[in-house]
Amino acid sequence: MRGHSFSFSFIFFIFLFFIPFSFSTPKPELVKPKPIGSYHQRKQPVSAILVFGDSTVDPGNNNYVDTIFKCNFPPYGLDFKNSIPTGRFCNGRLVTDFIGSYIGVKENVPAYLDPNLGITELMSGVSFASAGSGFDPLTPTIGNVIDIPTQLEYFRQYKRQLEDKIGKQKMEKHIEEAVFCVSAGTNDFVINYFTIPTRRETFSIEAYQQFVISNLKQFIQGLWNEGARKITVAGLPPIGCLPIVITLFSSETLTNRRCIDRFSTVAVNYNFYLQKELDLMQMNLAHIGSKIFYLDAYNPFYEIIHDHQKYGFEEVSSGCCGSGYLEASVLCNPKSYVCPNTSAYVFFDSIHPSEKAYFILFETLRPTIDSILSYF
Numbered sequence: 504m505r506g507h508s509f510s511f512s513f514i515f516f517i518f519l520f521f522i523p524f525s526f527s528t529p530k531p532e533l534v535k536p537k538p539i540g541s542y543h544q545r546k547q548p549v550s551a552i553l554v555f556g557d558s559t560v561d562p563g564n565n566n567y568v569d570t571i572f573k574c575n576f577p578p579y580g581l582d583f584k585n586s587i588p589t590g591r592f593c594n595g596r597l598v599t600d601f602i603g604s605y606i607g608v609k610e611n612v613p614a615y616l617d618p619n620l621g622i623t624e625l626m627s628g629v630s631f632a633s634a635g636s637g638f639d640p641l642t643p644t645i646g647n648v649i650d651i652p653t654q655l656e657y658f659r660q661y662k663r664q665l666e667d668k669i670g671k672q673k674m675e676k677h678i679e680e681a682v683f684c685v686s687a688g689t690n691d692f693v694i695n696y697f698t699i700p701t702r703r704e705t706f707s708i709e710a711y712q713q714f715v716i717s718n719l720k721q722f723i724q725g726l727w728n729e730g731a732r733k734i735t736v737a738g739l740p741p742i743g744c745l746p747i748v749i750t751l752f753s754s755e756t757l758t759n760r761r762c763i764d765r766f767s768t769v770a771v772n773y774n775f776y777l778q779k780e781l782d783l784m785q786m787n788l789a790h791i792g793s794k795i796f797y798l799d800a801y802n803p804f805y806e807i808i809h810d811h812q813k814y815g816f817e818e819v820s821s822g823c824c825g826s827g828y829l830e831a832s833v834l835c836n837p838k839s840y841v842c843p844n845t846s847a848y849v850f851f852d853s854i855h856p857s858e859k860a861y862f863i864l865f866e867t868l869r870p871t872i873d874s875i876l877s878y879f
């Protein structure tokens with residue numbers, strides 16, 4: 504039953520090992536970024552935003568799950584409205600929040616598991632995502648988080664809730680007009696394949712990439728079967744540039760914090776195959792009015808990191824929280840040092856981008872969002 508306890512202990516061991524890095528210092532005064540307005544430029548009827556995946560798009564579902572992959576405590580959320588630590592792995596809003604504003608459905612996308620959501624909030628969109636999740640069924644077991652099939656099951660439950668309120672026909676139209684966002688995959692490689700030995704024993708990296716993509720395709724097919732028609736799927740970021748990856752896998756962790764190319768190359772190849780597969784799916788389904796879009800997270804982040812001065816970033820290889828080298832989740836906590844200016848950091852913790860980096864990524868995705876909304 505607990506066949507994965509080794510991997511869990513291993514990750515936890517890494518956490519504990521690096522706790523001494525999390526020196527506790529007085530919290531400096533924090534600078535708020537400029538408020539970000541909503542755009543409301545929709546050209547097509549859009550009913551809702553519905554989100555699936557991992558911490559890149561989890562607004563706090565893990566608050567309701569028995570896992571250590573949580574962040575509903577400061578300094579997370581320090582640039583969020585009223586500085587609320589919602590459970591977003593960020594100092595502020597996520598890309599899906601910006602997309603929700605942009606398509607005019609809601610300002611922030613709430614967590615589906617939040618028991619306080621009313622029907623209006625449910626109708627305009629929720630996220631089913633869970634930090635630590637991934638497409639490989641082994642990945643979510645490492646942190647005991649919500650796996651992708653369960654996220655799909657929650658979506659079915661969500662549809663029944665809507666059907667009870669507005670009837671089957673209206674519910675189906677509502678789902679057809681919703682924008683779907685799927686974002687996961689980093690954990691399959693970073694906390695699973697490269698960190699614990701299980702998958703490496705049976706899969707070459709090429710075979711593992713194909714394995715992850717085939718699980719992803721199965722999930723997209725599942726969404727499609729449930730009525731999803733406008734689906735966006737994010738690729739992997741340059742994973743060799745994540746501060747935690749540099750810390751764990753660089754031969755000179757402290758002196759040379761350059762991106763590790765052999766990790767980013769894995770993301771490049773994965774994205775190449777993913778894009779091809781999504782194009783194929785789109786070709787097969789286009790005649791029934793579907794749009795399946797690949798969202799490029801790689802090139803925008805690569806550009807932000809390598810040309811950081813252009814965007815006003817000063818620090819690209821360590822996070823704002825703690826030492827910036829290893830802290831994420833419980834290791835980035837109320838006792839951690841927090842950098843004085845989150846806008847100068849590409850990463851808020853050792854894995855997750857800052858709100859400013861997410862906003863720049865969102866801006867680069869806008870043309871794709873536009874083409875979804877004007878297509879039909």
Ligand SMILES: *[C@@H]1O[C@H](CO)[C@@H](O)[C@H](O)[C@H]1NC(C)=O
Nearest residue numbers: 534814815816817844846847
């Ligand atoms: C914070 O950093 C941003 C980006 O580097 C810069 O534009 C801004 O002036 C900084 N704010 C303060 C108070 O230092």
